[in-house]
Amino acid sequence: MADNEETEVILIPALYKPPALLPVAQLKDQLLYTIETYPVTIVVGETGSGKTTQIPKFLLEAGWCSTGKQIAITQPRRIAVTSVAARVAEELDVSLGQQIGYSIRFEDVTSVNTQVKFVTDGLLLREMLVDPLLSRYSVIMVDEAHERSLSSDILLSLLKKVLRKRDDLRVVVSSATLEAERFLSFFNPDEGEKIHGKSKEDFGCIIGIEGRTYPVEIQYLLEPTNNYVETAVDTVLSIHESEGEGDILVFLTGREEIDEAIDMLGDHIEEMSSSQQKIMTLPLYAGLPTEDQNAIFAKPSPQTRKVIFSTNIAEASLTIDGIVFVLDSGYVKLRNYNATLGIENLAVVPVSKASATQRAGRAGRTQPGKCFRLYTESIFTSLEESTFPELARSNLAPVILQLLNLGITNVIRFDYLSPPPSSLVTRALDLLYSLGALDTHARLTKPLGTRMAELPLEPQLSRALLRAADPEFGCLSEMLTIAAMMTLQGNAFVSHDGGKKQLDAARRRFAVAEGDHLTLYNVYEAFVKAGMGNTGWCRENCLNHKALVKAVSVRKQLAAYLDRFGVKENVLTSSSSGVLRVGGTPLAERVRRCLTTGFFAHAARMKSDGSFTTVDGKTTLWAHPSSVFFTRKAGWVLYTEIMETRGKVYIRDLSTVDMDWLTEYAPEYYKIRNGR
Numbered sequence: 001m002a003d004n005e006e007t008e009v010i011l012i013p014a015l016y017k018p019p020a021l022l023p024v025a026q027l028k029d030q031l032l033y034t035i036e037t038y039p040v041t042i043v044v045g046e047t048g049s050g051k052t053t054q055i056p057k058f059l060l061e062a063g064w065c066s067t068g069k070q071i072a073i074t075q076p077r078r079i080a081v082t083s084v085a086a087r088v089a090e091e092l093d094v095s096l097g098q099q100i101g102y103s104i105r106f107e108d109v110t111s112v113n114t115q116v117k118f119v120t121d122g123l124l125l126r127e128m129l130v131d132p133l134l135s136r137y138s139v140i141m142v143d144e145a146h147e148r149s150l151s152s153d154i155l156l157s158l159l160k161k162v163l164r165k166r167d168d169l170r171v172v173v174s175s176a177t178l179e180a181e182r183f184l185s186f187f188n189p190d191e192g193e194k195i196h197g198k199s200k201e202d203f204g205c206i207i208g209i210e211g212r213t214y215p216v217e218i219q220y221l222l223e224p225t226n227n228y229v230e231t232a233v234d235t236v237l238s239i240h241e242s243e244g245e246g247d248i249l250v251f252l253t254g255r256e257e258i259d260e261a262i263d264m265l266g267d268h269i270e271e272m273s274s275s276q277q278k279i280m281t282l283p284l285y286a287g288l289p290t291e292d293q294n295a296i297f298a299k300p301s302p303q304t305r306k307v308i309f310s311t312n313i314a315e316a317s318l319t320i321d322g323i324v325f326v327l328d329s330g331y332v333k334l335r336n337y338n339a340t341l342g343i344e345n346l347a348v349v350p351v352s353k354a355s356a357t358q359r360a361g362r363a364g365r366t367q368p369g370k371c372f373r374l375y376t377e378s379i380f381t382s383l384e385e386s387t388f389p390e391l392a393r394s395n396l397a398p399v400i401l402q403l404l405n406l407g408i409t410n411v412i413r414f415d416y417l418s419p420p421p422s423s424l425v426t427r428a429l430d431l432l433y434s435l436g437a438l439d440t441h442a443r444l445t446k447p448l449g450t451r452m453a454e455l456p457l458e459p460q461l462s463r464a465l466l467r468a469a470d471p472e473f474g475c476l477s478e479m480l481t482i483a484a485m486m487t488l489q490g491n492a493f494v495s496h497d498g499g500k501k502q503l504d505a506a507r508r509r510f511a512v513a514e515g516d517h518l519t520l521y522n523v524y525e526a527f528v529k530a531g532m533g534n535t536g537w538c539r540e541n542c543l544n545h546k547a548l549v550k551a552v553s554v555r556k557q558l559a560a561y562l563d564r565f566g567v568k569e570n571v572l573t574s575s576s577s578g579v580l581r582v583g584g585t586p587l588a589e590r591v592r593r594c595l596t597t598g599f600f601a602h603a604a605r606m607k608s609d610g611s612f613t614t615v616d617g618k619t620t621l622w623a624h625p626s627s628v629f630f631t632r633k634a635g636w637v638l639y640t641e642i643m644e645t646r647g648k649v650y651i652r653d654l655s656t657v658d659m660d661w662l663t664e665y666a667p668e669y670y671k672i673r674n675g676r
């Protein structure tokens with residue numbers, strides 16, 4: 001062991017069942033030797049070879065937690081964190097949250113006994129704010145690093161720095177083949193440089209794991225399709241009719257497509273004869289509450305075939321027992337930030353080869369499988385090798401805020417794995433400056449900037465929340481509720497029996513003329529009043545009970561942050577009193593003004609045809625169907641979510657504002673923009 005050669009090795013409980021089948025098991029000794037010897041180990045292995053579930057157990061068994069330190073395994077996605085942690089706990093026959101735990105935003109399932117912690121890469125970054133050297137960990141494994149998620153790229157950069165300060169830390173990076181060399185040379189000392197006595201030659205090592213659990217047969221279309229949703233549904237039906245047993249996982253790009261496919265398949269299911277095996281459809285996308293996401297793991301009855309329609313969140317690390325068939329649409333919705341327009345959108349683009357391989361790898365995990373690529377083989381050949389780094393196509397404001405809070409003052413020259421375009425960095429600095437998080441020297445302001453960095457919310461929302469207690473606004477209680485509801489990402493309402501009319505009527509019942517934020521506030525208040533255990537009431541009102549329970553918990557956690565900052569609810573604020581006035585300003589207006597202090601950059605004006613135009617008049621936006629302003633008229637609004645689907649830019653969560661408020665709360669920002 002690095003810290004203590006004499007330490008006694010802790011043995012895993014007797015119930016530990018070594019999964020002899022998994023290819024990684026054959027390399028156990030070599031892996032442990034490498035991790036012991038080199039500060040950095042890059043592990044390259046096929047999907048399903050056992051990297052995620054087995055390596056942490058090997059490390060635990062070898063005593064990497066015996067000095068009281070923990071092992072962390074990061075994942076880009078929450079669902080991978082929770083499900084893999086559950087699997088490892090099950091394999092070790094321990095209860096989740098004890099020896100094996102996990103932590104995701106707003107949900108910490110760990111205890112003092114936790115030795116192996118699965119965590120999202122973003123959350124581990126946050127931990128660095130309180131423990132910059134991540135001193136409580138002996139090994140940190142960054143899984144799925146080839147995905148190049150924003151947080152995992154930044155984490156790798158910061159780990160590189162930490163490794164120069166800590167000689168007892170080990171970093172394991174799991175990656176698809178092509179990126180392995182790049183990761184290694186990123187970590188390596190420069191020519192002639194020595195770190196803790198180690199040079200380029202003995203600082204890191206790549207280990208390849210060959211083989212996978214079960215074979216996966218790949219099939220392609222002979223001719224390209226121009227409607228992959230329809231082709232996916234047809235393929236599901238033909239598998240159901242002519243292939244053997246086994247569940248199906250279909251990769252589409254977003255919620256709308258998933259709903260469309262489920263509806264289309266539903267029509268066919270109704271026509272099926274009762275003697276046939278049944279089909280059970282399930283959606284899976286990031287905005288679904290955790291409990292609903294976990295429904296995909298439930299085993300259906302033997303007479304039922306499970307068909308999961310998912311976005312790329314099921315693409316990596318997941319094992320869904322029973323999946324035999326994978327259908328890959330060949331497309332993914334990727335975040336893309338246009339620094340010139342200041343708009344973050346989701347564009348549907350072809351997947352990379354690495355993604356397609358990961359998708360196929362969701363089959364063949366617990367039995368042999370088949371992957372139907374809903375595109376031709378020549379299209380596959382023409383795909384990019386790997387996904388373009390998220391860092392180079394994102395709004396960098398949140399991450400720059402965190403870097404600054406970690407004491408990294410020069411965010412332009414920071415040692416990025418791939419440096420982002422300078423326009424993205426400049427834009428982020430501009431925005432943070434206009435939010436008051438930075439001073440004119442691009443230093444974090446105190447306390448506003450540091451508090452914004454600490455709150456687990458996007459900077460605009462953090463800013464609005466931190467201003468809410470100001471006597472001028474006096475709406476902290478309301479803003480806490482709105483912020484918590486916004487983290488549900490549009491999932492407060494749900495159509496229980498598929499009735500769109502009922503859903504629309506329910507939305508109307510809670511809707512207020514001022515817009516979606518106060519509507520969300522109304523929903524929350526009504527939910528608490530009806531009794532939080534009242535699932536019947538939620539059903540009647542087409543509300544998502546689990547999501548609302550989650551909002552209550554998120555609200556509490558946010559309130560605890562503010563409490564720590566010494567931000568208290570103003571005595572004048574009372575959530576029950578919608579008519580309360582501060583200086584003659586009604587509560588609803590104060591809330592919208594307060595939102596403007598954060599979201600001033602997201603303003604738009606409704607045109608006569610019901611669409612919206614941005615402040616500079618260059619972009620047309622449409623209210624999302626879930627918005628109050630999908631049907632109602634408005635003047636100026638601000639929006640807190642923006643997404644692009646099939647060439648149309650939709651805005652969600654809108655509130656009416658007065659145009660003058662924009663310059664009142666963000667004079668610098670509008671001066672900067674007008675000056676360009």
Ligand SMILES: Nc1ncnc2c1ncn2[C@@H]1O[C@H](COP(=O)(O)OP(=O)(O)OP(=O)(O)O)[C@@H](O)[C@H]1O
Pocket residue numbers: 022045046047048049050051052053054087213316317318319320321361364365366
């Ligand atoms: N929840 C589960 N139920 C049944 N088997 C599982 C489960 N989780 C993992 N396994 C088994 O362990 C194998 C290895 O899974 P693991 O996630 O460790 O692989 P991996 O190498 O990290 O793959 P990937 O790169 O695709 O994430 C799976 O192929 C499967 O056989």
